[in-house]
Amino acid sequence: METNDQLIQDITTQEYEYGFITDIEMDRAPNGLNEDTIRYISEKKNEPEWMLKWRMKGYEAFLRQDMPTWQNFTLPPMDFQGISYYAAPRTKKKYESLDEVDPELLATFEKLGIPLNEQKVLSGVAVDAVFDSISVATTYKGKLKEMGIIFCSFGEAVQEYPDLVKKYLGSVVPHSDNIFASLNTAVFSDGSFVYIPKGVRCPMELSTYFRINAENTGQFERTLIIADEGSYVSYLEGCTAPMRDENQLHAAVVELIALEGAEIKYSTVQNWYPGDKEGRGGIYNFVTKRGVCRGANSKISWTQVETGSSITWKYPAVILQGDNSTGEFYSIAVTKNKQVADTGTKMHHIGKNTRSRIISKGISAGHSNNSYRGLVQVGAKADNARNFTQCDSLLLGAECSANTFPYIETRNNTAMVEHEATTSKIGEDQIFYLNQRGIDSEKAVALIVNGYVKEVLNQLPMEFAVEAQKLLSITLEGSVG
Amino acid sequence: MLTIKNLNARVEDKQILKGINLKVNAGEVHAIMGPNGSGKSSLASVLAGRDNYEVLEGEVDLDGKDLLEMSPEDRAREGVFMAFQYPIEIPGVSNINFLRTALNEIRAYRKLPQLDAKQFLKLSKERQKLVEFDAKLVNRSLNEGFSGGEKKRNEIFQLAMLEPKLCVLDETDSGLDIDALRIVSNGVNKLRSKDNAFILITHYQRLLEYIVPDFVHVLYDGRIIKSGTKELALELEEKGYDWLKESFREQPV
Numbered sequence: 001m002e003t004n005d006q007l008i009q010d011i012t013t014q015e016y017e018y019g020f021i022t023d024i025e026m027d028r029a030p031n032g033l034n035e036d037t038i039r040y041i042s043e044k045k046n047e048p049e050w051m052l053k054w055r056m057k058g059y060e061a062f063l064r065q066d067m068p069t070w071q072n073f074t075l076p077p078m079d080f081q082g083i084s085y086y087a088a089p090r091t092k093k094k095y096e097s098l099d100e101v102d103p104e105l106l107a108t109f110e111k112l113g114i115p116l117n118e119q120k121v122l123s124g125v126a127v128d129a130v131f132d133s134i135s136v137a138t139t140y141k142g143k144l145k146e147m148g149i150i151f152c153s154f155g156e157a158v159q160e161y162p163d164l165v166k167k168y169l170g171s172v173v174p175h176s177d178n179i180f181a182s183l184n185t186a187v188f189s190d191g192s193f194v195y196i197p198k199g200v201r202c203p204m205e206l207s208t209y210f211r212i213n214a215e216n217t218g219q220f221e222r223t224l225i226i227a228d229e230g231s232y233v234s235y236l237e238g239c240t241a242p243m244r245d246e247n248q249l250h251a252a253v254v255e256l257i258a259l260e261g262a263e264i265k266y267s268t269v270q271n272w273y274p275g276d277k278e279g280r281g282g283i284y285n286f287v288t289k290r291g292v293c294r295g296a297n298s299k300i301s302w303t304q305v306e307t308g309s310s311i312t313w314k315y316p317a318v319i320l321q322g323d324n325s326t327g328e329f330y331s332i333a334v335t336k337n338k339q340v341a342d343t344g345t346k347m348h349h350i351g352k353n354t355r356s357r358i359i360s361k362g363i364s365a366g367h368s369n370n371s372y373r374g375l376v377q378v379g380a381k382a383d384n385a386r387n388f389t390q391c392d393s394l395l396l397g398a399e400c401s402a403n404t405f406p407y408i409e410t411r412n413n414t415a416m417v418e419h420e421a422t423t424s425k426i427g428e429d430q431i432f433y434l435n436q437r438g439i440d441s442e443k444a445v446a447l448i449v450n451g452y453v454k455e456v457l458n459q460l461p462m463e464f465a466v467e468a469q470k471l472l473s474i475t476l477e478g479s480v481g
Numbered sequence: 482m483l484t485i486k487n488l489n490a491r492v493e494d495k496q497i498l499k500g501i502n503l504k505v506n507a508g509e510v511h512a513i514m515g516p517n518g519s520g521k522s523s524l525a526s527v528l529a530g531r532d533n534y535e536v537l538e539g540e541v542d543l544d545g546k547d548l549l550e551m552s553p554e555d556r557a558r559e560g561v562f563m564a565f566q567y568p569i570e571i572p573g574v575s576n577i578n579f580l581r582t583a584l585n586e587i588r589a590y591r592k593l594p595q596l597d598a599k600q601f602l603k604l605s606k607e608r609q610k611l612v613e614f615d616a617k618l619v620n621r622s623l624n625e626g627f628s629g630g631e632k633k634r635n636e637i638f639q640l641a642m643l644e645p646k647l648c649v650l651d652e653t654d655s656g657l658d659i660d661a662l663r664i665v666s667n668g669v670n671k672l673r674s675k676d677n678a679f680i681l682i683t684h685y686q687r688l689l690e691y692i693v694p695d696f697v698h699v700l701y702d703g704r705i706i707k708s709g710t711k712e713l714a715l716e717l718e719e720k721g722y723d724w725l726k727e728s729f730r731e732q733p734v
Contacts, residue, residue, distance in 0.1 A: 437557055438586045451622065
């Protein structure tokens with residue numbers, strides 16, 4: 001009979017099964033970061049002068065800044081001169097057919113319910129011209145275009161819609177915001193651009209899936225989403241399938257702009273390589289995500305499911321500038337082995353009657369360290385601002401830690417800020433109760449965890465939620481039995 | 482159906498079962514009574530396979546299978562159901578989803594087809610009615626915020642859904658008011674059949690007025706020291722346990 005201690009041991013030490021495929025041909029810049037590197041990137045991307053200037057400003061800001069010291073973990077040394085900052089679209093090693101792909105990986109895809117064609121793309125099997133998703137994507141793109149919706153790569157936007165890019169780029173996350181954002185500004189490779197015109201409700205979830213052919217998110221990704229007055233968009237980033245990448249440092253920037261009456265819903269599932277049991281080789285995910293509710297009655301909602309990376313450092317924020325605007329943050333962060341997650345949100349209440357809601361669910365296992373860090377700021381003019389924060393931590397095993405760092409700053413005495421926090425363990429009693437009803441320990445843990453995170457999963461678009469739920473079960477799956 | 486032979490078990494350093502012998506046939510209801518600390522609930526825990534109980538000696542046979550060799554979930558799948566004295570709360574997991582998972586796990590083990598949503602809901606409605614279970618509680622999180630009585634009634638509802646062959650009710654009557662006791666007992670009486678068996682663990686004769694047992698056993702200091710019919714329960718109600726304890730001390734085993 002398996003004891004619960006053993007179960008927890010198994011779950012918490014299970015290794016990420018999919019290593020790297022490193023056989024890559026590259027057209028790349030020499031290692032190192034300097035003005036020439038930036039010029040090289042800008043030139044390769046055929047950028048206008050103003051983009052280069054902006055990159056240079058980012059670089060200068062990068063040089064002026066020190067690494068952050070306030071986080072609740074030891075920052076590993078990073079050699080910024082040791083990496084190459086530009087590589088032409090990479091080709092992962094191609095297989096002839098799915099038969100050659102690691103059956104374990106396919107089993108995971110199967111469990112996640114990923115369609116066959118997508119499995120091929122994700123595992124690097126060469127796909128022929130009649131690839132469903134791509135033709136579907138093309139059809140969708142046509143439909144979006146009819147409605148005036150722009151959804152393209154960042155590079156394309158710089159060429160095709162320079163006025164929009166110029167107007168909004170850096171307006172939410174300035175080039176000097178933090179050292180990682182500055183680095184991104186200087187060297188970002190590509191990303192996504194979305195513009196929803198006035199009064200248009202985007203009829204489908206926009207997903208990076210549709211850009212599957214232009215995939216290669218890369219190390220320094222940049223996303224800019226503008227929802228014009230009265231418009232609505234739901235954007236999905238990432239993928240539940242395990243993501244392999246040979247770049248260790250990821251420093252993405254996402255900027256969202258919601259004008260009057262607009263709503264942006266941004267959902268992320270992050271499953272980057274978390275490193276081995278000792279945390280070696282995992283991705284450092286240092287992301288700056290921020291949205292501004294610029295107009296009255298606008299709304300921005302962040303939902304994230306973070307299961308991968310050896311270090312996750314991100315605080316999706318909302319600047320509630322317009323009166324009656326709303327910001328939301330729903331988060332699930334899972335850490336195991338020696339993973340570190342320092343994540344949370346910032347809600348800046350500036351306008352009157354602004355509201356924010358924060359629901360954070362941390363799950364820690366193994367020797368991992370999971371911190372919620374949040375700031376709720378109410379400015380002097382933000383009359384009747386309201387915030388509700390709930391931070392829950394769930395611990396599996398005795399070796400992990402969970403921390404909560406809620407910061408509240410209010411300068412307006414009409415503000416109402418509520419904070420609730422709980423810490424719980426999966427009880428042996430709970431597992432035994434489910435065992436006694438015929439449910440094995442592995443399923444029992446999955447059931448309990450899914451119950452715990454339900455409030456956040458409910459925020460995800462339906463299909464994504466189902467995938468994320470499976471991902472959580474798989475992430476916490478041990479070799480019980 | 483169930484044969485327990487010379488069962489000895491301990492928790493940590495304390496031996497709590499000291500040679501239990503018991504035979505339960507299909508269609509029977511056995512009541513196990515005894516003073517506090519005599520090992521009644523421990524017996525239930527050992528049968529269900531709770532982790533911190535270590536079996537030192539003895540055998541437990543369920544229809545020809547060695548129960549002690551099985552994991553707790555396999556015991557459940559073989560048809561052992563324990564109604565908990567203190568049912569556990571699991572936030573966020575809806576009662577109905579939990580039950581569907583449980584039922585389908587059990588059916589998979591028995592190589593029966595899975596019930597689809599429609600079939601399952603039909604069954605659930607039928608059984609809710611049978612055991613008078615409040616429909617509102619069906620969609621709530623498992624036992625979360627339920628009153629003591631509601632939790633106990635939920636145990637009986639689960640029993641009705643999972644159709645086990647051996648049902649061990651661990652002090653299901655404790656903490657129930659008279660109406661809840663009647664409802665719970667009615668439920669059990671309706672679920673009794675020639676194919677299943679019940680072991681009722683209880684302090685009080687009161688329950689046995691509603692669910693009439695075929696046999697009554699008195700557990701004391703980890704052993705069954707007296708067995709009889711339902712009249713024994715009445716005798717205990719009248720005289721307490723002391724007279725039995727004394728006669729037991731005179732004849733050490």
